[in-house]
Amino acid sequence: MTGIASLIRQGTPSALGVTPGVTEHAEDYAATGGYGDTLSAAELLDRIADAGLRGRGGACYPTAAKLRAVRDAGRRPVVVANGEEGEPGSVKDRWLLRARPHLVLDGLARAAEITGAERGYVYLSDTTAAERVRRALAERAPHLPVEIVHTPHTYVAGEETAVVRRIDGGPALPTAKPPRPYEQGVGGAPTLVTNVETLARIALLAARPDHGYRTARTTLLTLAGGDADPVLAEVPYGHTLRSLARAQGTPEPAGALLGGLFGGLIGPGSLDLVLDPDALAAAGTALGCGAIRFLGPDECPVSLASAALSHLAAESARQCGVCVAGTGAIRDALATLTTGTATPDIAGRLERWSTSLPGRGACGLLDAAAGTAGSLLRSFPHLVRSHLDAPCPACDAAAGSGDRLTVAVPGVARRAVPHQRTSAPCPR
Ligand code: SF4
Structure with missing residues (x-):
């Protein structure tokens, strides 16, 4: 995978960040408004509700309702940043943790403030992402204890009950529901298991509450298909699937597979559907985790x-x-x-x-x-x-053409020394 594209309007708070190919340091994140304290927890929760932010892990559940359910569950809760993306063809969560760990950790801390949580976890399988998160935690200690928990990479490991089971020391396998984690999760405590992009958007909302609507209606997509390279893109809702295929490099797709495998196949007549969770659900498909694989003209x-x-x-x-x-x-x-x-x-x-x-x-x-x-x-x-x-x-x-479902995570270089700002141009 080589491409990282931003199809958002200038000025919209971006999950891709200023330098998408490089891991962001704490001081650079703070310089763009991160870790600020302009809103109280209650004000931020109102902003999240007003903006209509919905989860980016697959189910598109309203984020404010989930935060309130955990906050009001009656015991001191736990918050989990879920970075385990099991849907084949999705790489945005691993990329986000590798490139912008502070954005996710800031969102996790804010979710803890809103819910009253006393500890947090970052749950993942990607060892590179784990290393970047560990460095970010060492750079800037969060106000609550945060532990990194590893899991094997499987389709079901990111399912919310599997997450709880793994953090509690068991295998990363789903359990029967109820109870759901918001009722009884890690160690029996009410637990917020939230996708890392959702947390990133909470942090973006905190930094720029005036852009709430746009932040909530913009999303990371992993676009693949045809002969062109896959692309990680940040896109506002409203674009047609056909225009996304063009941007990715599959100009005449024969259809698409949506949501990883969660949304199923659509035919060429559905490519004028717009990117919008409700519109796609009404058409019988789903955006899910935001992975879309277009069918090339020669594919069956x-x-x-x-x-x-x-x-x-x-x-x-x-x-x-x-x-x-x-x-x-x-x-x-x-x-x-x-x-x-x-x-x-x-x-x-x-x-x-x-x-x-x-x-x-x-x-x-x-x-x-x-x-x-x-x-x-x-x-x-x-x-x-x-x-x-x-x-x-x-x-x-x-037949025998290998794995057509998964894509590689775009490269994110690690800068060893934090960026030094200079007050004057370097004399030559
Ligand atoms: S938990 Fe049940 S439904 Fe889910 S993957 Fe395992 S066997 Fe299948």
């Missing part, structure tokens, strides 16, 4: 759906029998479509699984598997039929 959606199911079946935590059987069955069915060996009843079976399986696992993995199958049927019914009639050359070409 059936092949991509099959790759997605192979990934999900391999990542099943194998705790729920229905998930093990369901993801395996959908994976095998889609594989027969790609090899031209499917039986005529395949559309019926995919339809049945897509409606009967959602909600039956302990986490969202089974929902993603069922949703991918259902979205393939909805968006590309003609292709499901045509794969019964003859082998698909595009599926054949994609």
Whole structure:
């Protein structure tokens, strides 16, 4: 991955920061308004609510409501910066922790102030990000104890109950709900498990409350597809998906896979949908974590759906029998479509699984598997039929082409010595 793009208007507070390819130091962050104290915790919570900030981890839940629920849960809470992004194709959280650790830590401290939390955690699998966060904590000590907790990198490790379980010393696997972490989380305390970009936007709101609406309606996206390099971009809501594809370098996409694997496939006729969580949900898809993979003109959606199911079946935590059987069955069915060996009843079976399986696992993995199958049927019914009639050359070409779902985190250099400001130009 090489590209970092900002499609936001000049002057909008930015999560990409001033020098996106370099880890930001505390003094540089403070110089842009970070760690300031212009708002009280109550005022900031009002700003977050007024701006309509919603979570950037996938569910798009209103952030102010989540903060209030933890604050009012009746015991001294815990706050967690969740930097574990399990959706393939999403890199924005790891990049954010590597490039702007102070922005995330500032947001975590402000979330602690709002909720009354007495300790915090940064939860992640990325060792480079962990090193940058550790240095940031050493540079500027937060007002509450903050511990870094590592997890193995898996699809389910960032699910909120898996986060709690791992911090409590167990495996990073989801547990049954209720209770949800805001009721009973780390050590039994009410726990705010919040995506790191959400925390970054809380800190941006604190620094520039006059830009609240724009800050809440701008988001980090990981855009990939076609032959062009993936791009990490910061984009305001309202752009069409088609314009984002153009900006990424896939000018004539044949469709897209949204939200990592959370939003499923959309066809070319849906590319005029605008980037907006509500508009996308109304159209039957989801922005999720902000990872969008456009289908190049030579790519087959059936092949991509099959790759997605192979990934999900391999990542099943194998705790729920229905998930093990369901993801395996959908994976095998889609594989027969790609090899031209499917039986005529395949559309019926995919339809049945897509409606009967959602909600039956302990986490969202089974929902993603069922949703991918259902979205393939909805968006590309003609292709499901045509794969019964003859082998698909595009599926054949994609077989064995390696991992098409994940992208690399953009490079972030570490500056060893903090930037020294000079009052006069260097004489030459
Ligand atoms: S739904 Fe699947 S991935 Fe999720 S907890 Fe159950 S077995 Fe694990």
